Amino acid sequence: MNDISLRDALLILPEIVLAVWASLILTVDLFLEQKKSNHRLMLVLSLVGVLLAMVATLTLAGQNTTAFFGTVVVDNFSVFFKVIFLIAAGLVLLSAESLVERVGENAAEFCGLILFCTAGLMFMASGYELMTIYLALEISSLSLAFLAAWNKRELRSTEAGLKFFVLSAVSSGILLFGMALMYGIAGSTNLADIGRVLTTPSVAPAALLAMSMLVAGFGFKISAVPFQMWTPDVYEGAPTPITAFMSVASKAAGFAVIMRIFDVALGAGAIEAVWRDLFVVLSLVTMTVGNLAALLQTNLKRMLAYSSIGHVGYMLMGLAAAAVPGVAGTAADAPGTIGLSSVLFYLLVYTFTNVGAFAVIIVMSRYVEGEDIGQFAGLARRAPMLAVILTLCLLSLAGLPPLAGFFSKLYLFFAAAQAGLYITVVWGVLNSAISLYYYARVIKSMYLAEPTSDEKVQIQIAPAVSLAAATIGVLVIGLLSEPFIQAASRAAGTIVR
Numbered sequence: 001m002n003d004i005s006l007r008d009a010l011l012i013l014p015e016i017v018l019a020v021w022a023s024l025i026l027t028v029d030l031f032l033e034q035k036k037s038n039h040r041l042m043l044v045l046s047l048v049g050v051l052l053a054m055v056a057t058l059t060l061a062g063q064n065t066t067a068f069f070g071t072v073v074v075d076n077f078s079v080f081f082k083v084i085f086l087i088a089a090g091l092v093l094l095s096a097e098s099l100v101e102r103v104g105e106n107a108a109e110f111c112g113l114i115l116f117c118t119a120g121l122m123f124m125a126s127g128y129e130l131m132t133i134y135l136a137l138e139i140s141s142l143s144l145a146f147l148a149a150w151n152k153r154e155l156r157s158t159e160a161g162l163k164f165f166v167l168s169a170v171s172s173g174i175l176l177f178g179m180a181l182m183y184g185i186a187g188s189t190n191l192a193d194i195g196r197v198l199t200t201p202s203v204a205p206a207a208l209l210a211m212s213m214l215v216a217g218f219g220f221k222i223s224a225v226p227f228q229m230w231t232p233d234v235y236e237g238a239p240t241p242i243t244a245f246m247s248v249a250s251k252a253a254g255f256a257v258i259m260r261i262f263d264v265a266l267g268a269g270a271i272e273a274v275w276r277d278l279f280v281v282l283s284l285v286t287m288t289v290g291n292l293a294a295l296l297q298t299n300l301k302r303m304l305a306y307s308s309i310g311h312v313g314y315m316l317m318g319l320a321a322a323a324v325p326g327v328a329g330t331a332a333d334a335p336g337t338i339g340l341s342s343v344l345f346y347l348l349v350y351t352f353t354n355v356g357a358f359a360v361i362i363v364m365s366r367y368v369e370g371e372d373i374g375q376f377a378g379l380a381r382r383a384p385m386l387a388v389i390l391t392l393c394l395l396s397l398a399g400l401p402p403l404a405g406f407f408s409k410l411y412l413f414f415a416a417a418q419a420g421l422y423i424t425v426v427w428g429v430l431n432s433a434i435s436l437y438y439y440a441r442v443i444k445s446m447y448l449a450e451p452t453s454d455e456k457v458q459i460q461i462a463p464a465v466s467l468a469a470a471t472i473g474v475l476v477i478g479l480l481s482e483p484f485i486q487a488a489s490r491a492a493g494t495i496v497r
Contacts, residue, residue: 008067011074012126014056014082015119021049022115029108039100039107043093043462046111050090050118057082057122064494066128070190073128080344080491081125081256088249088351089118094466095359096241098366103151103239110150114245117143121253128264130179130189133257137175137221140253141168144246148238160237167220167230175217181210182265194265207271214261215278221254224316225286228309232293235305240365243301244358247308248351255315255347259340263322263495276323279316280424287313287431294438300361301371303438304354307397310435311350314428318343318412321419340492342408342415345485349396349408349477356470357393360386363463367455373442378451386457387446389471394439396474399432404477411485 009016025045032038057079064075093114100107120139127133145168149161183189185206186197198207219227235243262275290309297303322339361371363386368375380387396405409432413425459467477484 004068008072011060011063011065011067012072012123014053014060014086015122015126017053017056018049018115018119018122021045021052022112022119025049025108025115026112034105039104040097042107042111043097043100046093046115047090049115050086050093053118054083054086054090057086070192071129071132072123072126074126075494076491077260077344077494078122078126078256080348080488081252082122084252084348084351085118085121085125085249088245088252088355089114091352091355091359091466091470092241092245094462094469095244095355095362096239097460097462099151099239099241099362102366103153106150110147113143113147113150117147117245118249121249124253125256125260127257127260128191130182130191133261134172134176134179137257138172140250141172141221144168144242144250147242147245148234150242151239156237157239160234163230163237164234171217171220171227174213178210178213178217181206181213185210191261191265195268198266198271199269208274211266211271211275215275215282218254218258219282222251222258222312222315223309224282224312225289225309228286228289228312231309232302232305235308236299236301236371240301240358240362240371243305244355244362247304247354247358248347251308251312252347252351255319255343258319259322259343260495262319263340267323272323276320279320279323280421283313283316283320283424284427285313286310286316287428289313291431291434291438295434297438298373299371300373300376300442303373303442304357307435307438308354310431311346311397313431314409314412315343315346317416317421317424317428318346320424321415321421323419337489337492338415338418340495341485341489342412344488344491345481346408346412348484348488349404349474352470352473352477353393353396353405356389356467356474357397359463359466359470360390360393363457363459363467367453367457373445374449375452376442377445377449379446379457381451382453382455383457383459386459386467389467390446391443392471392474394442396478398436398439400436402478404474404481407478407481407485411481 025042060074061079066073100110117140120136120143123136124133127136145161145165148164149158151157182194186194188194223231266275287310290306290313294303294306297306318339396403399405399409413428416425
């Protein structure tokens with residue numbers, strides 16, 4: 001066995017940068033006083049760390065190699081997801097300025113945990129071996145639990161952190177049992193080795209049980225029904241920047257691991273047809289439950305939480321499409337590649353759109369108590385630009401043209417239709433129509449209802465940058481979607497068998 005070399009370390013340079021930078025921030029904080037200017041310094045330092053990690057990530061584009069004895073892989077697929085995580089971390093840090101100032105303490109811990117969590121998510125996307133994936137999952141899950149409970153003076157934040165920690169531990173136990181069972185079947189934890197063993201024309205009951213446990217474990221991470229029960233309570237209770245981060249980065253990491261495991265390790269033989277049917281059923285149920293529950297919500301954060309469950313249902317449709325029979329090959333136009341690339345493109349669009357919507361809630365949290373939809377009544381008169389941004393984000397989430405959300409849904413439905421999943425596509429279109437109703441209800445309240453206050457809304461510079469970046473992302477990806485779809489297709493092509 002060869003020793004670990006400098007080359008191995010360079011291949012995980014983005015994760016090293018984030019971990020070192022987070023440690024540096026925590027160390028610097030020991031010598032600083034707890035005052036507002038120092039809180040801003042922590043946020044600025046964190047953003048510098050994210051930018052350095054982004055540069056290191058982009059230098060890895062185009063590579064297709066492994067490191068640390070095959071436990072970590074660096075390819076376009078992992079690079080694509082790392083870019084998504086870093087975009088999400090950067091936008092969330094920018095939008096968190098008002099929250100950090102208001103809480104007034106532990107700013108370094110907040111920034112450091114976000115960087116540590118992002119490093120864990122990046123390792124998840126690069127994991128090519130079950131134990132590596134599990135350890136990366138735990139790093140990110142523990143960081144998210146502490147971040148959810150970060151505002152310790154607010155009861156619902158503490159409750160959200162505790163609830164996420166307990167349920168995450170249960171799901172991790174199920175996931176670990178499934179991984180152990182998979183190791184017992186294949187005799188290896190390497191995904192490629194497992195894939196070579198599971199190529200038989202018949203499926204062993206033990207393999208089905210292991211696969212079911214993996215679906216249950218990762219289903220919790222992405223909030224797929226019936227493992228979504230924690231989502232509304234944790235999303236509502238956690239500090240809003242953390243809710244935004246969980247809704248995009250954590251979810252994207254869950255999908256990255258699912259795609260890697262199910263395409264590389266379980267993407268051959270009879271077991272592929274089994275998980276294709278399973279993902280079809282999960283997609284239908286998840287999008288329906290998420291959208292119908294969102295209809296009943298009066299709290300904007302809870303509505304976006306249930307809405308995120310609905311979006312998971314759409315993306316599961318893309319995973320099912322990726323397992324269409326006869327997809328072997330790496331051609332960019334192969335049905336399997338289109339299925340996976342549609343999910344990647346959807347996640348990229350969802351990152352900008354959802355962070356933009358949550359950024360508006362973060363700005364408004366200085367002026368309203370709670371996140372009830374009624375609190376946003378008349379927002380168009382108090383803050384016209386905020387109302388426009390939230391409108392664009394909600395319409396993009398609903399999938400209306402010419403916004404990015406329309407093209408991401410269109411591409412996803414096209415991939416499913418290519419795979420012959422016509423009923424799922426029709427069901428997805430009907431669910432999109434349902435979602436338009438509850439998004440439109442918020443827009444109607446902002447423009448037609450009387451404002452609850454005459455106080456003008458002031459937007460600080462950092463949140464304004466975050467809002468502008470998210471809005472530009474929604475518009476640019478919508479109007480110029482082709483290069484982004486091509487990038488997603490190239491990334492997906494590196495893992496299609």
